[in-house]
Amino acid sequence: MKKLIVFAVTVLLLYSCGSKDRGQLVGVKGKKWYPEKPYGMALIPGGSFIMGKSDDDRAQVFNAPTKTVTVRSFYMDDTEITNSEYREFVQYVTDxxxxxxxxxxxxxxxxxxxxxxxxxxxxxxxxxxxxxxxxxxxxxxxxxxxxxxxxxxxxxxxxxxxxxxxxxxxxxxxxxxxxxxxxxxxxxxxxxxxxxxxIKYQYIWMDVEAAARAKKGTDRKNFLKKEELEIYPDTTAWIRDFSYSYNEPMHNDYFSHDAYSEYPVVGVSWKQAKAFCAWRTWKHNQFMRGKKQPNVNNYRLPSEAEWEYAARGGLESGTYPWGGPYLMNDRGCFLANFKPLRGDYAADEALYTVEAKSFEPNDYSLYNMAGNVSEWTNSSYDMTAYEYVSSMNPNTSFNDNNRKVIRGGSWKDVAYFLQVSTRDFEYADSARSYIGFRTVQDYMGTDLTVQ
Structure with missing residues (x-):
């Protein structure tokens, strides 16, 4: 009995000598972590805003009634993804x-x-x-x-x-x-x-929403989705989108020539934009692993609510990203690249797209949230979505709904489509000469919100 007591005391002493917590619950200590703003992105502080049409719905669509929603903080590309950036993706996959x-x-x-x-x-x-x-x-x-x-x-x-x-x-x-x-x-x-x-890219993603609704005990592999797709932009969109129109120079040079390196990439489908996000996440995490740092959050397409919140730039109930209802500044210059007046493409000094960092940014330092190219979002389009989505980080993402929301209007659109609350859609497998995208990444760390 005495030997047993001596053994127990010895084990206790050995344990106590090897621990610095003095027997107290102090938690598992990891490495000190600091949030890092990704290159080329702006931090969008989370908060609440009134989503939807705050004035008359002149198009009589009635698909965006006002709704107060709250979104969490996130990073967003300050410009649309450029030809140069997308070329890096294409070159990596080719290699x-x-x-x-x-x-x-x-x-x-x-x-x-x-x-x-x-x-x-x-x-x-x-x-x-x-x-x-x-x-x-x-x-x-x-x-x-x-x-x-x-x-x-x-x-x-x-x-x-x-x-x-x-x-x-x-x-x-x-x-x-x-x-x-x-x-x-x-x-x-x-x-x-x-x-x-x-030139095909292959990646795997997890359908978390399906996993959350599945029966307990369902194998994880049932929710892993394998994607493989061609990722080169469809340059023929410049010809196909405009019948009886000469746009061959854009078809021949827009994506490949250095003259257009800083212009937004177009001719990219929703599925290709998603593949780009997966590759960008992988690329960043490869670097982080080399530095023995934790993985970053996934790069992804913004939800419809996140896009509108960021486009408003913190200005409540504004018609356009710059807030006011006017399309010109006090010097008579247009504030975005679109089709103004009675269809005069060149009135804003641009026939097609302009460089991604053109015109003045909004108050979140985001360029061309109105005009230039429309932008893919991660949300599926449903006319009645605002009536049933959550008021916290609202999103409608249905795998069986091939219609995906695009926002912001483009170089070929009239002013109505430039309004921050205007909703439009395109099919996920479609590529257009007027649709591009930008990515977002969730913010981790101390909660950052706007009161």
Missing amino acids: SVVRTRLAILADELGEIPGNGGIGEYAFKDADTAGLSVYQKYMLDNYTGLGETGYEGRYLNWDEDLIWDTEDYPDEYYTEVMDSMYLPMEEWYNGVRSIDVKK
């Missing part, structure tokens, strides 16, 4: 597809780094000597469980891709690169072009 094809062929041929040919682009785990214990475990137990048999393998990003045909290292590399281009009979003006149908 990923090429590296994957190179690695698979190298694996099939049994080529490894050191020979100077396609083997330099073999999977990173082709040589297991440099892998950690964890990486070896994952390679042995989890790779190759998907459709292709190569899922989970590590691509080699250390070796630069060779795009100049004169510098291709061997015939196998040439074979892979040739597979990425259009066949010779489809070349135009002698230009060898990438086959954009092969």
Whole structure:
């Protein structure tokens, strides 16, 4: 009995000596964390506002009755996503597809780094000597469980891709690169072009709303949704949207030419905008993991309520983002890029889009929340939505509703569509020459609201 008491006291002493909390409940201490404003975004402080038409609904749509709602704080891109920013996404996906094809062929041929040919682009785990214990475990137990048999393998990003045909290292590399281009009979003006149908991005997202409504115990995998889609903008929208109109220069150059780098990207569907958000989240988190920092919140499309709240810039019941009911300033200059007067596109000094950072920003430092391009939101369109949505962070997001809300009006719209309360929609799989998007990210940390 005495031995048992001595043993118990010894264990207690050992535990007490190794702890600094003196036996008190102090909680689990993590790293000190500070919120960081993402580059190119503005912080929108949460608060309440009157959503909907505060004046006469002259279009007689009656789909936006006034409703007091509250939204939480979030970050929002201060401009629409530009061609330059979307090109970074396209280039990354293109590089990923090429590296994957190179690695698979190298694996099939049994080529490894050191020979100077396609083997330099073999999977990173082709040589297991440099892998950690964890990486070896994952390679042995989890790779190759998907459709292709190569899922989970590590691509080699250390070796630069060779795009100049004169510098291709061997015939196998040439074979892979040739597979990425259009066949010779489809070349135009002698230009060898990438086959954009092969530039596909794949990602997985979780349907949290479905999970919340499912029966307890339902497997998590039932709510994981796999998406794979082409992500190159549909440049033919410039021709298709306007019958009997010459817009070929925009079709040929708008997305690809450096002259339009800082202009908003268009021809991007709602689904492609969602894919961009997933990639941007992944890109940021890759950096954070390298710094051994916690993951950031997801980048996403704004809800309809968040978009309107941000567009108002803290001004209650304003007609436009600048507050007043007028479309010109005191010097007679238009305040946005749209189709003014009796359809005079050029009266505001712009025929098509303008650079994303044009005109004066609203009081939240957001540019072109009216005009330039309409913007995708994450909300599904329902004429009666305001009658049943929650008054806290309202949103209608239905997977079976292909109509998605767009806001803000565009360069080809009349003034009515520029009003912050005007609702419109487009189909999720549609791409238009007048629709772009901007992203948001939830604010974490101390509650930041406007009284």
